[in-house]
Amino acid sequence: MLFKPDFKAPPNRDGSALWFILDNGRLLTKTNADRIHIPDTADVEALRIAPSYVVHLGFLDGQSCYAGALDTESFSDANFKLNNVRALFGLLPDELIWIAGRANQLIYWSQTHRYCGKCGHETVDKADERAKLCPRCQHVNYPRLSPAVIVAIIKDNQILLARNRSFKIPFYSVLAGFVEPGESLEDCVNREIKEEVGITVKNIRYFGSQPWPFPDSLMIAFVADHAAGEVAIDGSEIIDAAWFSKDNLPKIPPRLSIARKLIDWFCQLDRSRPE
Numbered sequence: 396m397l398f399k400p401d402f403k404a405p406p407n408r409d410g411s412a413l414w415f416i417l418d419n420g421r422l423l424t425k426t427n428a429d430r431i432h433i434p435d436t437a438d439v440e441a442l443r444i445a446p447s448y449v450v451h452l453g454f455l456d457g458q459s460c461y462a463g464a465l466d467t468e469s470f471s472d473a474n475f476k477l478n479n480v481r482a483l484f485g486l487l488p489d490e491l492i493w494i495a496g497r498a499n500q501l502i503y504w505s506q507t508h509r510y511c512g513k514c515g516h517e518t519v520d521k522a523d524e525r526a527k528l529c530p531r532c533q534h535v536n537y538p539r540l541s542p543a544v545i546v547a548i549i550k551d552n553q554i555l556l557a558r559n560r561s562f563k564i565p566f567y568s569v570l571a572g573f574v575e576p577g578e579s580l581e582d583c584v585n586r587e588i589k590e591e592v593g594i595t596v597k598n599i600r601y602f603g604s605q606p607w608p609f610p611d612s613l614m615i616a617f618v619a620d621h622a623a624g625e626v627a628i629d630g631s632e633i634i635d636a637a638w639f640s641k642d643n644l645p646k647i648p649p650r651l652s653i654a655r656k657l658i659d660w661f662c663q664l665d666r667s668r669p670e
C-alpha cells in the first residue's frame with residue numbers, strides 16, 4: 396500500500412473513494428465477512444450520512460481518501476460502527492491506521508480553527524496549500540503539530556519505565572513530554588526527566604520519530620544513559636517508576652507505538668558485548 400498525501404481533491408468524486416469518518420477519535424468501519432473495512436463513497440451514500448469538515452487526505456494506491464466528521468451514533472446498517480482508532484491496531488493494516496490518524500488530526504484542526512485567532516472572522520480553506528486563511532486579515536494557520544520527546548533511559552542492563560496518571564490502561568512506558576517554546580529537543584529531554592523522576596542523563600542520542608495524531612503530536616524518540624541520581628517520582632503526572640530488566644518487564648504499550656519500539660530495542664541489546 397502506498398499513500399500519497401494531497402490536499403487537492405480530484406474534480407469528480409469517485410464511487411470507490413475511501414472515507415475516514417471520525418467522531419471524537421472514533422473511526423467509522425464496516426464489517427463484512429468478519430473483516431473490517433474502511434467505507435467507500437457508495438457505503439456513505441447508502442448510509443445517508445453527511446460528514447462535515449470534509450478534507451481530501453490524498454491517494455492510497457491511486458484511490459482518493461477523504462476525511463470527515465460525524466455526530467451520529469446510529470446507522471441504518473448494523474455492519475457499520477464507530478471504533479476507537481487505537482483499538483483497531485492489529486485489526487486493520489497499519490497503513491490504514493496511519494491514514495485514519497491523519498484524518499483525526501486534520502478534522503480536529505479544522506474543528507478548532509473555524510475562526511481566525513487574530514481577528515475572529517470565519518476562516519476558509521486556502522486554495523494553494525493545506526492551511527486555513529482568514530479572508531479579512533489574511534492570517535494563515537497551518538495544521539497544528541505538537542512536538543514531544545520520548546526517551547528510553549538505560550542503566551546497566553535495565554530500562555526506566557513509568558506509569559503515567561493519564562494512561563487509561565495500567566501499563567508502564569518510557570518517559571515523554573511536550574517541547575516548550577525556546578527549548579532544543581535535548582533541553583526538553585533533560586528537563587522532562589529531571590521533573591518527572593529526579594535524575595540526570597548523559598549520551599542522549601536520536602532514535603527515530605513517529606506521528607501520533609491523537610490529536611496532533613509528533614513523537615521524537617531518544618535513548619540516553621543514566622548519569623546521576625535516584626529515581627524520585629513527581630507524584631502528579633508519574634505515579635510509579637522503576638528500573639526493569641528485559642526478563643521482568645511489566646505490562647508495556649502495544650505494538651505500533653514508538654514507545655514500544657524503544658522498549659523492543661532495549662530488549663534486543665546484547666549487553667555481553669563491550670560498547
Ligand SMILES: [Zn+2]
Binds near residue numbers: 529
Ligand atoms: Zn483574521
